[in-house]
Amino acid sequence: MDEPHRRQLIEHYLHAYNHFDIDAMLAVLAHNVRFENHSDGQLTMVTEGIDAFGELARQSAQMFREREQQLLQLTFKDDVALASIGWRGVLAQDIPDGPSAGTELALQGRSEFAFEGGRIVRIIDRS
Known part of the structure; x- marks a missing residue:
């Protein structure tokens, strides 16, 4: 998969996140998606699979009246994209x-x- 397509997937995901559109977030994820959240060097959350991710995303969305992830920088290395995010x-x-x-x-x-x-x-x- 080329860099423009990978960038498009990330931008779609972030746009959907910012608009609380969980279904659109899930639309660009693989069924076996793994999500990890690390805070201050500690692993704080892990989900395996799209159903678990969707459940977490729905719970998290309820916690916020507004939220936004802004893509500050994006670099590609092999099959991974590394993004600097302002939240x-x-x-x-x-x-x-x-x-x-x-x-x-x-x-x-x-x-x-x-x-x-x-x-x-x-x-x-x-973070």
Whole structure:
């Protein structure tokens, strides 16, 4: 798969994420997609398969009134795309022992996307 097609898949995924369109996010993922989230060097979440990813995506979407991932930089190495991502979100609900609804959060991180069969097969988010 060439770089323009891989870039298009990533941009579609991010656009769908930003618009809370879970079905459109899932449309570019392989059925055996693996998702990992790492925060401060610790693995905090793993899903295996599109159903588990979809469930996590639906739960996560409910936590935010607004959210946006902005693609800051994208480089390709072999069959992997490495993205620098700017993220911001506004909480829709209070987090127990944490920030309250309406709080705006922002961070920068990196995402790694791997591809198989014309779809995204792995996403690793690091912040």
